[in-house]
Amino acid sequence: MGRPLTIVLLASLLLLGIQTQKGWRRIIIPQPVYYLLAFQVAVFFKVLVYGDVSFALLSLITFGAIVLMFKLGPSQWLQDEYNFHLGVWSLAMTGVIFAITCAYQGRFDMYAMTFVQGRFLGTTGSSQHAAALLAGTIPCFMFLIESHKKWDWIKAFWITLLLVVAYFLFLTVSRTGAIMGISSILFFYRNRSGYLVRIGLFVGVLLGVIFWFISPDIIIQNTPASSRFISRGNTREEAWAGMWSGFMSSPLFGSPLQGGRLVFGENSWLAAGDTTGLIGFIPIVLMGLGCLKMMFELHKLSNKKSNYFLHSSTVIAGLAGLLVGSFSEALLLGNLSFPVFSLLMYLSLGKYLLDLDDVHSKYLLWQKNQN
Structure with missing residues (x-):
């Protein structure tokens, strides 16, 4: 019933x-969104010609409605500082609702959320989906925590929820999710090496205390799937090679469609090339470059205006986590999926910050000319 x-x-x-x-x-509407929409149009024509016509129409209408919703809703609501906080808060609350719901279910029976290979999937379709959802909310938790300079119950509340999210992220046993979370934290504190050192020390001490009382072997015995974290096997090499081969064999329109709809492999970029060829690969690459451009501009903004460091860092960390995860999962190619929603939200938040800086710069220039 999710869809x-x-x-x-x-x-x-x-x-x-x-x-x-x-x-x-x-x-x-941020420019990268237009490129993402162009990719969805390429998917639409591929499925329309070779696959299920009704599914193609439903997918395009749905994604068009998503973009329109963000234009009329969240992007339009981002007009001041208060609504920026609400935008970040809304993404964090997704993680809160997900964590509370899963904690409630886990109180009775964890098997309902771990029946696939013992890996936590919560209320999503797979452990990778759960990991992407949880990791995608981490930058927002960091923003809400750092926004409170003094220690109070609100700061403690967000820290507690972040730890719960991190715990469930560990249970997914997703190396992609772990890398996304770590990347987000590193990009969030990119200019604050002292914070990174303290976080590293805290995590190290916490793990030391845990392993002092509980042997790592016992943890692996009770949660066999956790051994995947230390596994050196490359579970995606074969899939990547297959997608690259498909792209090279049909570089313009992609591999022939098998079934009524497209099925994406475990890499957003290779999957785009394999399924849609250059007509879909070029827009998705331009979308990625647009995200990198926004991250660079926000980094310059954070250096220029320190009072927007947390704001810019949240967007930079969110986009960085999604881009990093996109190399091992097709996160950016979904439709009704949280990674796509969070990508649109982070881009909307970033566009607001850049617009605000642009208006402020024009006002200072006008004021200077008046004097």
């Missing part, structure tokens, strides 16, 4: 967005 429920919620947000009045921002 129908999501479509109902999407329609509700569209109705809410239609009622939203326009603010001071005129161009509110």
Whole structure:
């Protein structure tokens, strides 16, 4: 029931967005979103010609509705500092609701969420989906924690929830999710080596205490899937080679369609080339370059205006985690999926920050000319 429920919620947000009045921002859709939409159009034509026509139409209409919803809703709502906090808060609350729901289920029976190879999948379709969801919310938790300079119950609340999210992320036994989470933290504190050292020491001491009382062998015996973290096997090499071969054999339109819809492999970029050829690969690469450009611009903004360091770092860390994860999972090619929603949200947050800086710079220039 996940997809129908999501479509109902999407329609509700569209109705809410239609009622939203326009603010001071005129161009509110980030440029990378247009490239992502172009990729979805390429998918649409591939499935329309060679696959299930009804599914192709439903997919394009759904993704178009998602982009329209973000334009009328979250992107339009981002007009001030308060709504930026709400945008970050909304992503964090996704992780909170997910963690609380899974903790409640786990209180009765964890098997319902770990029946596939003993790996935690929560209320998602697979452990990789769960890991992407959990890792995608980490930058927002960091923002909410760092926004509170003084220790109070609110800061302790967000720290506790971040630890719960980290625990469930560990249970997914997803190396992709772990790398996404670590990358997000490194990019968030990219200019604060002292914070990274303290975090590393804290994690090291915490693991030392845990392993002092509990042997790592016992942990592996009770959670056999956790041995994947220390496994050196490359579980994606064969899939990557197959996608590359498919792309090279049909570079323009991609490999022939098998079935009524496209099935993406474990790499966003190779999967785009394999399934849609250059007509889909070029837009998705331009989308990635657009994300990198935004990250670079936000990094310069954070250096120029220290009061926006946390804001910029949240977006940079969120985009970095998704881009890193995209090399081992097809995170960026989904439709009704949290990684795509979070990507659109992080891009919208970043576009707001850059627009705000642009308006402020123009105002200073106007003020200087007046004097």
